[in-house]
Amino acid sequence: xxxxxxxxxxxxxxxxxxxxxxxxxxxxxxxxxxxxxxxxxxxxxxxxxxxxxxxxxxxxxxxxxxxxxxxxxxxxxxxxxxxxxxxxxxxxxxxxxxxxxxxxxxxxxxxxxxxxxxxxxxxxxxxxxxxxxxxxxxxxxxxxxxxxxxxxxxxxxxxxxxxxxxxxxxxxxxxxxxxxxxxxxxxxxxxxxxxxxxxx
Numbered sequence: 001x002x003x004x005x006x007x008x009x010x011x012x013x014x015x016x017x018x019x020x021x022x023x024x025x026x027x028x029x030x031x032x033x034x035x036x037x038x039x040x041x042x043x044x045x046x047x048x049x050x051x052x053x054x055x056x057x058x059x060x061x062x063x064x065x066x067x068x069x070x071x072x073x074x075x076x077x078x079x080x081x082x083x084x085x086x087x088x089x090x091x092x093x094x095x096x097x098x099x100x101x102x103x104x105x106x107x108x109x110x111x112x113x114x115x116x117x118x119x120x121x122x123x124x125x126x127x128x129x130x131x132x133x134x135x136x137x138x139x140x141x142x143x144x145x146x147x148x149x150x151x152x153x154x155x156x157x158x159x160x161x162x163x164x165x166x167x168x169x170x171x172x173x174x175x176x177x178x179x180x181x182x183x184x185x186x187x188x189x190x191x192x193x194x195x196x197x198x199x200x
Contacts, residue, residue, distance in 0.1 A: 040066040
């Protein structure tokens, strides 16, 4: 039996400024650093064998702080664009309130919360899942099934895709799923890939 722990990055500068961030590479704020330290302390007693993170520094910074808290900074870590945040296309960098005024609340709500409607030149949640889940199935899940303890530091939407798969959520259910910053979600998974226990 292995353990999988999923953590969304700490508050980023553009989370603070209420902007669509997507693939723009912004750092975490002092509050985000505090959140990551708190997550690390919450995971005391966990011994991880390997870690995965995205190509974006807000996830990498969060992972480094958590592993520092755990005294496990030397574990093998793999970075992949496959678990980057959803790409928000033309909305990236825009203030969310301004965007709602420009396009209308209803349209922005559809872009943000629907499963398969993409913003202009961006990705839907389905698109994000279509790149994140093959990577999860090929790289992350096999390590957990082999009995390893794995830590994944990534993003709200890439992690929603993974939770959707593990929890067998419908498209409608995943739209209601919110993943808080630096709130670890832990799964115990057996050699067949079955979830035995979830702690959030």
